[in-house]
Amino acid sequence: MxxxxxxxxxxxxxxxxxxxxxxxxxxxxxxxxxxxxxxxxxxxxxxxxxxxxxxxxxxxxxxxxxxxxxxxxxxxxxxxxxxxxxxxxxxxxxxxxxxxxxxxxxxxxxxxxxxxxxxxxxxxxxxxxxxxxxxxxxxxxxxxxxxxxxxxxxxxxxxxxxxxxxxxxxxxxxxxTRVDTENPVAAWNAHIQNLTAKQEMLNGKRYKQLHLQAPGTDLYIELVPKHVWVAAGSTTDSGIFFLPNMPTEEVFTMPLRGGTNGTVRSTLPLSYQGSLIDGFSLTFENGKVVKATAEVGQEVLNKMLDMDEGARYLGEVALVPYDSPISQSGIIYYNTLFDENASCHVALGNSYPFNIEGGTAMSPEELAENGYNKSLIHVDFMIGSAEMDIDGITADGTREPLFRKGNWV
The missing domain is CATH 3.40.1830.10 (Thermophilic metalloprotease (M29))
Structure with a gap:
């Protein structure tokens, strides 16, 4: 050993x-x-x-x-x-x-x-x-x-x-982080392949909307028309492949700036700038948070949402199965790097340009035209649970089950 x-x-x-x-x-x-x-x-x-x-x-x-x-x-x-x-x-x-x-x-x-x-x-x-x-x-x-x-x-x-x-x-x-496996590099390569398969499946679907349902959550998230799902690794303009987060269990993309409607409730605490926000619920209309309540950290939540105009809009939606290793550990880590990989999550604030086709080469004006959200913050918070159901909705209104009881269908 x-x-x-x-x-x-x-x-x-x-x-x-x-x-x-x-x-x-x-x-x-x-x-x-x-x-x-x-x-x-x-x-x-x-x-x-x-x-x-x-x-x-x-x-x-x-x-x-x-x-x-x-x-x-x-x-x-x-x-x-x-x-x-x-x-x-x-x-x-x-x-x-x-x-x-x-x-x-x-x-x-x-x-x-x-x-x-x-x-x-x-x-x-x-x-x-x-x-x-x-x-x-x-x-x-x-x-x-x-x-x-x-x-x-x-x-x-x-x-x-x-x-x-x-x-x-x-x-x-x-x-x-798979360090305790016999061959950590091989374990990571296999994990990247599994996440990439989910990424490719979702990119092939071209969903217009996601519908998320769970206790306290009934949320429609419209995706940008040219959205790109990303998982595990990214590649720089100079061709360097890297993993931004270790651990990572997510597949994520960009919501349309004005396209989120409904209510979502957090399922894990959020550690934000040295303060804790917990038991919070957000209501969206035409993309914007119009109501926010928290059992712990209400004032901190309010200040976060008032950081700038873009702070009240979503910049990311990420799918993570409830049976992920982090979730199965049964531990709340009070660390977004870990907790976000235990649960489906969304992020308030700035979007990632690489979640739009050709986005990294677009001007700020072009990004905005494509539904990109700009903000000084990018704050992930966890919304997934064993009771989360998610449907993908195509442009013609067809619904397809993606998650049932917190896991991939």
Whole structure:
């Protein structure tokens, strides 16, 4: 049996060589909390071994971030260091690869005024818009993975000691990213093939609408006419195939900006910018959220929806079977990277240009004409369950069952 260090080594190698797919002489940028420093060093070594010419670390610290939001003058929260935003954009323009280590602390900003959080979040999103465009249009290869910090593991396994909960979370990460298989690369190749088969089936159907039904959910989502379903991996303009998320279980596409109607209810908590939103329901009319209620985090939800005009429209719909490995673990991870791959989900905010035929080559005006939604945010939230039924509806009104009781028909 392999040791923990061997599994960790495989995880780092899988992230660099399969997920990010680092190329020779490519710069790698790692965006990470300081709590993940040991793992960052391991990934850095793997990146250089894969041929990277340089590895740049963009450190962050949750506690410092929280202190700023609690105590800094409000005028300061309206600013974002442009040298940082411009630096990321410049490296993206130069063809760098970007790896983000995501280890959320959903209780970090409990008690902080949601207005201050919203001001700071909007300033950061506005400043980083140019950089994020490179990621959202797949002009660069990028990847998000997770690392079990003390704070995140405490949320997932609150009744265990710190050592036990971190160990248990590592076990889940290794399992759900297929690191614990005999041949992780072969396991990922087989998984990519399975998801690609679903992608090709859906692209062949050319559905006009999806109808989602479950307790609290009765939602019609019209798709853009030239929509493209995407699964698992993407390819950059320069031909680099990469996996943006590890783990991944979804097949997703673009809703028409004004084409969503009905009500949808969340089925898992949403960790958003250090705050928790749970038990929430959204009602859409002609694509726009016109009513939003939450059992937890109502004010945070309101601020998120008021980020800009596009924040009240959908930018993504994703199909994930209830019998996915993440769902079957029976664990709520309070981490969108994991929870979104346990459940069908939709995203409020910005669409992905690659979900339209020829979208990455379109101008902003052309994208808008094709039903694309523009926003500073892209926030996935989970709506799937064992009771979710989904029909695909063709242009002539024919209904075809896609999901029954949470799984593919």
């Amino acid at each position: 392999k040791t923990f260090e061997q599994y960790l080594d495989q995880y780092a190698e899988l992230a660099v060589k399969v997920g990010l797919n680092v190329q020779k002489d490519q710069t790698v940028v790692i965006m990470t909390p300081i709590a993940c420093a040991d793992f960052v060093r391991k990934i850095t070594k793997k990146a250089y071994e894969a041929g990277a010419k340089d590895v740049v670390i963009d450190w962050d610290d949750d506690e410092v971030k929280a202190l700023r939001l609690k105590h800094a003058p409000e005028s300061t929260l309206r600013e974002y260091p442009m040298w940082r935003a411009n630096g990321l954009e410049e490296m993206a323009k130069g063809g760098a690869a970007f790896l983000q280590i995501y280890a959320p602390n959903s209780d970090l900003l409990k008690g902080v005024d949601p207005e201050r959080i919203a001001i700071s979040g909007k300033a950061a999103a506005t400043a980083r818009e140019g950089f994020l465009k490179y990621l959202r249009s797949n002009q660069v290869n990028w990847l998000m993975v997770s690392y079990p910090t003390a704070e995140w593991s405490a949320k997932v396994f609150p009744n265990l000691s710190e050592e036990e909960r971190i160990q248990k979370l590592w076990e889940q990460i290794f399992k759900l």
